[in-house]
Amino acid sequence: MNATQITHNDLDGYAASTVVGAFLPVSRIVHVARYSDIGPVVDVELKRLTAARTPELLIVTDLGLEAPAVNFLKAFAAMNAKRAPEQAHRLVVLDHHASSLDQLREQGIVPLPPQAEGETLRRFDLGDPAIVLLIDEGCCATRMAFAHRALYATQEPDEAQGLDLATLVEAVDALDLWKKERPTFLGGHVLDEVFWDNVSNLVPLGHPWHDRFVGELFRGAAGFLRQGLPPARIETEVGALRARVLDRLLEGEPDDDRSLTTRMRIARILARSETLFRPLSDGTLLSFGLDSGMFQRVSDRIMESGRARRVVNVQRTGSLSFRSNDETALDGARRFRGGGHKDAAGGRLPNNGSAFSIADALSQVEPVLNPPAPDPSASPFGALKNWKG
Structure with missing residues (x-):
């Protein structure tokens, strides 16, 4: 099912x-x-x-x-x-x-x-x-x-994973209910920091790897808690844990380079993603909710590869970021009451609106960026032109 x-x-x-x-x-x-x-x-x-x-x-x-x-x-x-x-x-x-x-x-x-x-x-x-x-x-x-x-x-799950899940449950429960008297409360704070430090800026929401990436970080960090590691030690270990998780995700990728940073490695994969980017009728690629730093890197790789000449990222709050390599980013931003540079500009959705999904963002951006051509028959002059009497 x-x-x-x-x-x-x-x-x-x-x-x-x-x-x-x-x-x-x-x-x-x-x-x-x-x-x-x-x-x-x-x-x-x-x-x-x-x-x-x-x-x-x-x-x-x-x-x-x-x-x-x-x-x-x-x-x-x-x-x-x-x-x-x-x-x-x-x-x-x-x-x-x-x-x-x-x-x-x-x-x-x-x-x-x-x-x-x-x-x-x-x-x-x-x-x-x-x-x-x-x-x-x-x-x-x-x-x-x-x-x-x-x-x-x-x-x-196997025995070790089951123990890590049980540790995860105890820590999250203590923090979410704000039970400071519990010994697991501090571990909940550690998990919360791991979460917010990694949830949106690396493997973005909407990518097939997103939840697997976060879930493996959770289980690994819960394993550190189960071993009794102090928060400062866990903070230093999370970087290595993240690299191991990324190694598993990128295993077999021909252009992966382990000498690069996490963000650099992931950007190469995201730039090829069909799920993160939707084409508009003019060839612009639209993404939704990408971290600003990641959008900068990924949009650059997309345009370098020739996949698109202009890319736009829509945030949940309704802000738009345009990037281009043909000086059209500013033209796009102006349609959304925005401004900026010729190849890097920004604006806002109409009526100060917001978006809740990539499909919702697409439905709001497309008609403004690429309005339909006027129908000649809709005007009195067009009607007279087409009239045969």
Whole structure:
């Protein structure tokens, strides 16, 4: 069964996807950065699942259930009700936000009675046995993914990996719940630094290696914690760990050069990626959410190779960065109320908008950068020109 995971883009969300990936091959992971993105993301997912011919599994972790997400739960159940029982999709939601309980109650969805006195886990019945909704304020989403793995697991990690996962869970749980009194709290801080130092600036979101890269860093750093290494020692070891992870990812790549820095090595691979860059009608290549430093290196290699003469990167906040080798970057930026140099310029999406995915960015940039030619028949003069009387 094809499996997709939607999760938050913080330490807990990524750690939860690392745990799920250890017990289940996940074909696609969608990381949600902002509450405002939840509605568009789940709408896209609902449309995709409605059209899917075979049953799939959707796992949602660490995603606060704001009103759009609660509406999605209802719509998912309604969609399943129209499918044959053997074609029903499965949905597993593992959340721990108190606000989610409030949103559910506001829409008439109340938890079942707890199974034990003092239990923090809340279960919900949405009238569809294929939907499991669990909310537990007493632990983080990563711990929930580990504790409730029987809901989705199809495989077991080896013993060493299992021990590292358990260490990961304890550290993330202490930090995410801000339990400073726990001895694992400091380890959570270490993992958080490893996360933010590496999550967006090297293997970018959207590349097939992204989650594998972060997950292997998590497991390796958790292994250091399990060995009892102090934070300062782990900080120095992470560089070597990252190089080992990269060596595995780039094994067999003909143009890899291990004498280069991590960013230099990865830039060579990213410049060839078909998933990170989408062509516009004029040949400009568009990327979404790339780290500024990585975009600089990758765009240069793209233009050097002749793959494109102009590249544009769209950030979630709506800012655009243009690079070119034919002095057209500034021309592009001017269409987005921007400015800069002839081959390096920037602007903003129309109406100070934002973007939540590369497809969304593409839909906003294309009509502004390459507006359709006017239809002569749309004007009175054009109509007279085409009139035969």
